[in-house]
Amino acid sequence: MVRTAPQAAPEARAGDLDREAVADRLRIAAGEGRIDLAELEERLELAFAARTYRQLDVLVADLGPRSAPVGADDEPLVLRTRMRHILQKGVWEVPRRIVAETGMGLIVLDFTSAVCPHREVTVEVACGAGQVKLVVPQGWGVRIDRSSTNTGQIVSKARTEAEPGSPLVTLIGHPRSGYVRIKQARRG
Known part of the structure; x- marks a missing residue:
């Protein structure tokens, strides 16, 4: 044998x-x-x-493993889609970290009626040919992190500084051929 x-x-x-x-x-x-x-x-x-x-x-x-900020004990909200649409809106609790990934679909994160117990929120976005849209209430600020890529495809019409007591969203965006659009909700 x-x-x-x-x-x-x-x-x-x-x-x-x-x-x-x-x-x-x-x-x-x-x-x-x-x-x-x-x-x-x-x-x-x-x-x-x-x-x-x-x-x-x-x-x-x-x-090594990614370290979470001190006190970050809540799980991230992870939204992934290839071609479908995901709408996160209405009354919902905002975690410290949100991950939004899309191929050719659309993800909308509407914070206007959301409850946010945190002063800082990180939103990590990756999109192929799709789009990710963020809608933040008046008073909130959105800053685009310096590690973001293809920043010409990240369009923000939101204020960069938050009003005192309002959350600041840090966007880490990586659109390929798609877009990340950020807007501030109108008053009233």
């Missing part, structure tokens, strides 16, 4: 969403000052060329 050596299992292949998730994590690390912009560009190039999970894991291994 001839024995053959066992074949190594093929490495698991990564998909576009996996590459985008790693790219987002790298952009956030750059925004936090954990890697510089030159290293960010180098790692992003490797991330988008990666074929396997192992190749992606290597790019973020030295970053």
Whole structure:
């Protein structure tokens, strides 16, 4: 009887969403000052060329787990769609962190009737050809984080500073060919 050596299992292949998730994590690390912009560009190039999970894991291994801000014990709101529409509106409680990802669909985050117990909220957006729209009440501020990419496709008509006692939304946006649009609700 001839024995053959066992074949190594093929490495698991990564998909576009996996590459985008790693790219987002790298952009956030750059925004936090954990890697510089030159290293960010180098790692992003490797991330988008990666074929396997192992190749992606290597790019973020030295970053460790993402640390949450002190007191951030609530779970993020994660909204993902490829082609459908997601409307988050009406009365809802705003968590400290929101993740909105769309391929060709539309995600609307309407904060006008929302209850926000936090002074700072982070909204992380990734969109392919789709759109993400944010509608914030009067008094709220929205600032676009410096780690955002394709900022020409992020259009904000909201104030950048929050009024005293009102929340400030930090947008970390990564639109490819889609758009992120932000507007301030009208008074009344």
